[in-house]
Amino acid sequence: MTAGERPARAAVGHIDAIGGLRALAVLSVVLFHLDAAWLPGGFVGVDVFFVISGFVVAHSVIGARAASFRGYFLWFYRRRFLRILPAIFVYVLAIGILGVLFIPTAEVSRFIEITGAASLFGASNFVLLWKSGDYFAAATEFNTFTHTWSLAVEEQYYLIFPLFSYFLLIRALGPRRGLAVALMWAACIASLACAVVLTARAPAAAFYMLPARFWELGLGFLLRYHDGAAHRAGATLARHRAVESLVAGAAVLALGYAFVATSPRAFPYPGALLPCAATAVLLLLAWQRGDGWAARLLSWRLLTAIGLISYSLYLWHWGVIVLMRWTVGLDTIALKAIAGAAMLLLAILSYRLVERPLRYSGLLNRLPPLRFFAAYGVAGALIGAVVLGAMVAKPRVGLAASNDAAIWSPYVARPGASGCAVRQEAVTVAGGTRVTLTPACPLASEARLFIIGDSHAGAYIRLAATIAAQDRRPVTVMTKGGCKLLPILPDDVTPACTAFDAAAVGALQQAMRPGDTLLVSAYYTPRERDIWGDVPAPARRDAAVEAQLRADAIARLRRWRAAGLAVVLEGPKPTMPTAAFRCADWFNRSSAYxxxxxxxxxxxxxxRSAFARAALARIAAAVPGVRLWDPLPGLCAGAVCPAYLDGKPLYFDTDHLSGAGNERLVPLLRRELAATPTPPTPNDSRPAPPAATRPQE
Known part of the structure; x- marks a missing residue:
């Protein structure tokens, strides 16, 4: 065998090529986040990170000598804390404060700081799963801490890593080692099976949670654990250089294909399989074949330099992108270039001033375990308290106009409103919300008002509270986003609304009495543009389905009218081309949005509202006594419908009203409620008055 044919020795310490692989992973994520069209599958860079982390963490503990599990446990966690926490502590503190200053107060932004605080303790994926549900949903693109879900998954993996790594890598188990390895393989296979099931049934959980991701980290671990098999594979490739080149080329092409072609619609299964397998092959080549062309390519100095700062670059790139989305925008090449330069500068500063100094701090490394972990716990708690405290203080210290709840928020009663004091209580019902507004001085008759519908019913809390105070009548609001009490189009009917619809109808039928009034609130008009800038797809049309939905609505209304309930249907409101809260400040008006x-x-x-107006008018005309209330005259008195009137916003976003917009409609709705005919009671045989509708404006 010639010298050139001898297999290269496996690397035992730092492996330069792994730094290059880290660089490819982080750059793919950065490019995807800057503009998804540049690298449509770039999000799989996170999966590359998972496999690398599984390998590197196992590689880093191979030479550890520990007299006991306790000693190994404390040693391992000290290293992990020093490696991960300082940089994320600084990131959360800085970005949390900047977010409080520049991100507008809105329903879509109110969980940002909570996500950041949770990320300090490796739990942000739980918050994101609870609130956002879908990583690829638009709201997650405007949360400065969305990307910390992957760090949370790794930290949760590190919680259990000592349990199996101690027995597989540190302590010799003799004959029982085979059983331990089999259990590890079984755990990875079970995790992959979990990914298969959850991707189909609960895709957000599959994306965010460790059970569906453990196999990716476990793949890296098992690669490093089976060093004998890896060494034999490396020796075989060394004897067959052409085969090695083909394997390396296939792995590089597979990873490149994954970066370009992976679809989020089937992810992490099967979408993560190809990039994870390709990463494992490249790790094997970097580890066992350091003189091969793939390892040499990944060891390129520029790539390894980026690999050194990859953790800080991953942290800071997302904060820069999201803050720019909320402010000046990220729509031009120039702005994207500015974002790239800013995130690179911040990553270098973080690596040089935070990551490296604290990781190798003699003081921190000499601290006794109790003091060391207590110091990190106290630091995390203090930073979390600062961020959450800033969130509470946001209405007073934030720079966004929408922080002024008295003008902007439709969800709380305005202090000092005329009439009785009103007690506001909210509870969760079937995934939606029920808000009860009870006046302190109700009329003896206590005729009640129910407002039920989608998020537009929920955005009438200010209006409902004002009516409760001025008319001295209890008001109940039941709302769930996207769930219309009276659907009129095929897309209005979704399985996610079935439970809420049943709960809302059941609660109404149980609580209503003759003389009570129901306002059915929903938004049917196609939006020109949503709050993120996307143009919604046209609604599906199906004449047969629409006729059936109309018949169902009429039947439902007839039952309620027969039970003595007065019914008012809300007509369509105008929709604006932009969300008012996103464009109300000097630092965001210049954005392309x-x-x-x-x-x-x-x-x-x-x-745009013609179809909805006609459909609602037909439904109202078919049920005697049902009225159609048109809010348009209160929002649009002339030839142009504005988002602002007398210097105050009528809208919070593109179509939900602001607090000021709510107040604008109070007198119109009060007149409509006063004009609503008294419904027949179950024992009243008199015919109901004819339906009345307002003329088209």
């Missing part, structure tokens, strides 16, 4: 303006022609409003 806000260039679409804050007003729309009345003729356009009527054209």
């Amino acid at each position: 806000c260039a679409h303006g804050d007003r729309v022609d009345r003729a356009t409003v009527l054209r």
Whole structure:
């Protein structure tokens, strides 16, 4: 055998090529987040990170000598704390404060700081699963801490890592080692099976949670554990250089294909399989074949330099991107270049001033275990308290106009509103919310008002509280986003609304008495643009389905009218081309999103809402006594419908009203409620008055 044919010795310490692989992973994620069109599958860089982490962490403990599990446990966690926590502590503190200053107060942003605080303790994936549900949903793109889900998954993996690594890598188990290895393999296979099932049934849980991701980290661990098999594979490849080149080329092409072609619709299974397998092959080549062309390519100095700062770059890139989305925008090449330069500078500063100094701090490394972990716990708690405290203080210290709840928020009663004091209580019902508004001085008759519908019913809390105070009548609001009490289009009917619809109808039928009034609130008009800037797809049309939905609505209304309930249907409101809360400040008005303006022609409003107006009018006309209330005159008095009137916003976003907009409609709705005919009681045989509708404006 010639010298050139001898297999290369396996690396036993630092492996330069792994730094290059880290660089490819982080760069793919950065490019995807800057513009998904540049690298549509770039999000799989996180899966590459998982496999690398599983390998590297196992590689780093191979030479450990521990007299006991306790000693190994404390040694391992000290290293992990020093490696991970300082940089994320600084990131959460800095970005949390900047977010409080520059991110507007809105329903879609109110969990940002909570996500950041949870990330300090490796739990942000739970918050994201609970609130956002889908990593690829638009709201997650505007949360400065969304990306910490992957760090949470790794930290949760590290919680259990000592339990199996001690017995497999540190302590010789003799004959029982085979059983331990088999259990590890079984855990990885079970995790992969979990990914298969959850991707189909609960895709958000599959994406965010460790049970569906353990196999990726475990793949890296098992690769490093089976060093004998890896060494034999490396020796075989060394004897067959052409085969090695083909294997390396296939792995590089597979990883490149994954970066370009992986779809989020089937992820992590089967989407994560290809990038994880390719990463494992490249790790094997970097480890066992350091003189091969793939390892040499990954050891390129620029790549290894980026690999050194990859953790800090991963942390800071997302904060820069999201803060720019909330402010000046990220729509031009120039702005993307500025974002790239800013995240690179921050990553270098974080690595040089935070990561490296604290990781190798003599003081921290000499601290006794109790003091060391207590110091980190106290630091995390203090930073979390600062971020959450800043969130509470946001209405007073934040720079966004929408922090002024008295003008902007539709969800709370305005302090000092005329009439009785009103007690507001909210509970969760079937995934939605029930809000009860009880006046302190109700009328003796206590005729009640129920407002039920989608998120637009929920955005009438200010209006409902004002009516409860002025009319001295209890009001109940039941709402769930996207769930219409009276669907009129096929897309209005979704399985996610079935439980809420049943709960809302059941609660109404149990609570209502003759003389009570129901306002059915929902938004049916197609949006020109949503709050993130996306243009919604046209609604599906199906004449047969629409006829059946109309018949169902009429039947439901007839039952309620027969039971003595007065019914008012809310007509369509205008929709704006931009969300008012995103374009209300000096630091966000210049964004490309806000260039679409804050007003729309009345003729356009009527054209876009024509179908909904006609459908609701037909339903109201078919049920005697049901009235159609048109809020348009209160929001649009002229030829142009504005988002602002008298210097105050009528809208919070593109179509939900602001607090000021709620107050604008109070007198109109009160007149409508007063004009609603008294419904027949079950024992009243008199015919109901004819349906009345407002004329088209």
